[in-house]
Amino acid sequence: AQKITQTQPGMFVQEKEAVTLDCTYDTSDQSYGLFWYKQPSSGEMIFLIYQGSYDEQNATEGRYSLNFQKARKSANLVISASQLGDSAMYFCAMSWVSGGSNYKLTFGKGTLLTVNP
Amino acid sequence: DSGVTQTPKHLITATGQRVTLRCSPRSGDLSVYWYQQSLDQGLQFLIQYYNGEERAKGNILERFSAQQFPDLHSELNLSSLELGDSALYFCASSVFLQGGYTFGSGTRLTVV
Numbered sequence: 001a002q003k004i005t006q007t008q009p010g011m012f013v014q015e016k017e018a019v020t021l022d023c024t025y026d027t028s029d030q031s032y033g034l035f036w037y038k039q040p041s042s043g044e045m046i047f048l049i050y051q052g053s054y055d056e057q058n059a060t061e062g063r064y065s066l067n068f069q070k071a072r073k074s075a076n077l078v079i080s081a082s083q084l085g086d087s088a089m090y091f092c093a094m095s096w097v098s099g100g101s102n103y104k105l106t107f108g109k110g111t112l113l114t115v116n117p
Numbered sequence: 118d119s120g121v122t123q124t125p126k127h128l129i130t131a132t133g134q135r136v137t138l139r140c141s142p143r144s145g146d147l148s149v150y151w152y153q154q155s156l157d158q159g160l161q162f163l164i165q166y167y168n169g170e171e172r173a174k175g176n177i178l179e180r181f182s183a184q185q186f187p188d189l190h191s192e193l194n195l196s197s198l199e200l201g202d203s204a205l206y207f208c209a210s211s212v213f214l215q216g217g218y219t220f221g222s223g224t225r226l227t228v229v
Contacts, residue, residue, distance in 0.1 A: 035218070043205055044119070045220035091160065095218070104173055105150065105209075105218055107160040 002027045004092050004108035011113050013082045020067070021077040021111045023092030029053075033095040034075040036066065039110070040088040048090075051075060082115045089113075120144065123208050123221035131229055135196040138224045140208030142189055148172075148211045149191040150218065151183055155204040166191055198228045 003026040013019040025034065036048040051059045051066045059066045067076040079086055092108040120143035130136055142149050151163040153176075162175035166185035177183075180198075185191040195202060205225050209218040 037220070043225065044222040045207060045209075046119075047219060093218075104162065104165070106162065109159045 002029070002032075002094055002096055002104075002106050004094055004106055006092055006108035006111050008111045009109075011111055013079075013113065013115055015084060015115055015117050016081055018078060018080045019082055019113065021079070021090050021092075021113065023075045023077065023108060025073050025075060025092075025094050027073075027094065027096060029096045031097060034066065034068070035093040035095065035105070036064070036075075036077045037091045037093060037107075038086075038088045039091065040085075045091075049077070079113075084115050084117060087113060087115045119219050119221065121146075121208060121210050121219050121221035123206075123224050125224060126222065127225050127227075129227045129229060130198060132198055132200060134198050134228075135194065136198065136226065138193040138195070138206055138208075138226075140191045140193070140210075140221060142191070142208075142210030143219050146210035146212050146219070147189065149185055149189070150209045150211070151177075151191070151193050152207040152209065153204045154207060154223075155201075160207075163193070195226070200228050202226065203228045 005024045032053045034051045038046045049061045049064045051068045063080045065078045089110045091110045095105045122141040124139045147168045149166045153161045163177040164183050165173040169185050183193045205223045207223045209220045211218045
């Protein structure tokens with residue numbers, strides 16, 4: 001069964017420094033997608049970045065990059081130059097095809113990131 | 118604004134009652150997903166609809182039901198509410214994997 005593991009319940013980082021949030025996944029499928037979402041204290045889920053299993057290059061979106069290591073089944077999120085507004089819960093998620101064209105999405109338990117001034 | 122609209126944003130109701138949560142997906146998205154987020158269970162997938170048809174069920178209780186209408190908006194019905202149903206309920210929409218799943222801002226349900 002597909003599973004996402006985020007081993008860091010909480011992380012602290014100084015403003016302007018980089019931080020890596022860990023995510024490992026378990027699947028026997030060859031085709032899948034990996035996502036990171038940010039959930040600030042206001043509650044909304046904000047899509048950050050996506051990596052397809054067949055993408056050879058690591059995805060980047062502004063200050064966010066996804067360190068995709070397929071053999072190790074890891075999809076770590078790297079946030080560069082942390083800002084106070086980055087303080088939030090971060091979720092790693094994986095999508096896969098089930099039953100033809102039916103996509104499912106499963107989430108890890110999240111990492112609470114706190115950026116210190 | 119993500120393009121996915123959920124109403125209401127907050128809902129307070131008593132045990133035993135029934136409520137309906139509404140979701141309008143992003144324009145062009147045919148798939149709608151419902152998730153429940155609680156402190157102890159994390160983000161749990163409830164149910165998925167694609168173009169009006171139920172496509173997948175997750176950890177959805179029998180007291181809960183959903184449907185997707187011809188205009189693609191979806192409703193999640195929660196009945197015989199219990200204190201443990203208090204949670205943040207998210208709707209998300211997608212065009213398969215294009216652009217990722219877009220979430221609404223959620224409906225915070227409090228059962229008292």
